[in-house]
Amino acid sequence: MYGIVSFFQMGGFFMFPILLVLAVGIAIAVERWIHLKRVKAENSRIWDEVHPVLVEGDFDKAREMVNEDKSALSQMLAMGLARQGAVRRREDIEIAMEESMMEIVPQLEKRTPYLALLSNIATLFGLLGTIMGLITAFAAVANASPAEKAALLAASISEAMNCTAFGLMTAIPLLLLHARLTTTTGQIVNSLEMVSVKALNTISTFTKRQY
Template identity: 55%
Template sequence: MDTIVRFFQEGGSFMFPISIVLAIGLAIALERYWFLGAAKRTNKKAFREIEPLLASSNFDRIIQVTQNSTAPIARVIGAGITRLGVSPRREDIEYAMEEGLMETIPRLEKRTQYLGMLANISTLLGLLGTIIGLIAAFSAVANADPSEKASLLSQSISVAMNTTAFGLIAAIPLLLLHSLLNTKTAEIVDSMEMAGVKCLNTLIAKENLGPKTRHSDE
């Protein structure tokens, strides 16, 4: 603990903004991880409830379930079932599901991109702190006794490098969390697309959906 406190104190004033950037990034990462985990659990629960209703063609009940559910997959399937009541064309139902998916994805990706930006900011703050520290060090050494210049310069450079080190210490976990959350988001989106395809295939098998041609209309 003493080593950490000394390292922080020797880094200078730039250690504080880097700490703030790291704290903001960790807060965003924790909130997104909790949100994505909840979305994954609610998706599984909602689809387990909707799947038997699809098999029995209980569309009214499906609409009720999707309207009362907070699961992202409910918006996708609900959009398709609602469109089924207006148009039985497969393309129309598929487009409605894609629209529901496009409305849901931004909520899953929200704020995740900030982690990459915060990682870059922490790195740049560390470099800026080092440069300013070196400028101050050389200015101080210029007026120092010649016999002490080498010792003072080495000590000043060591202190200035602390901000670069701390900037990298903050940036690396933020980049790892950014990659982790992007992977988790992609898995949820892929599962929603697969659930939408299963839903559409079930509707095709149960309702014999397909494009209405002019010949069939006649």
């Protein structure tokens, strides 16, 4: 613990902005991860309940089920089933679901891009801290005696490099978290698209049987 505190203190003023960036990034990552896992679980649950009802052709019951649920998948199916009750064309139902997807996807991606931005900011703060530390170091060396210059310069450069190191130690995990959340979001979007196609095929198949 002492070593960590000493490392932080030696990094200078810019260690504090980097620490703030790290805290904000972790907060965003945790909130997004919890949200996406909840969305994934809710979508899986409602689809397991609605799919058998769609296969049976009981669209009124399916419409009632998705209207009572607040999951992302229910919102998409609700738009399609609402159009199904008014029209028979597959294209109209598909357009309604695509319109709903355009509203859902931005909510899934919300705040995730900030992690990549914060990663870059942490790196830049680290470099800025190092440059400012080196400027201070060379200014101090200029006024030091020849015997002290080497030792003073080495100590100052070591302190300045701590800031760059901390910036990279912050940036790399944030980039990894960004990649993981982006992958999870993509999986959810793909599952929604798959459900959309399955629901459309089921509705079309049952509609053809009626004629």
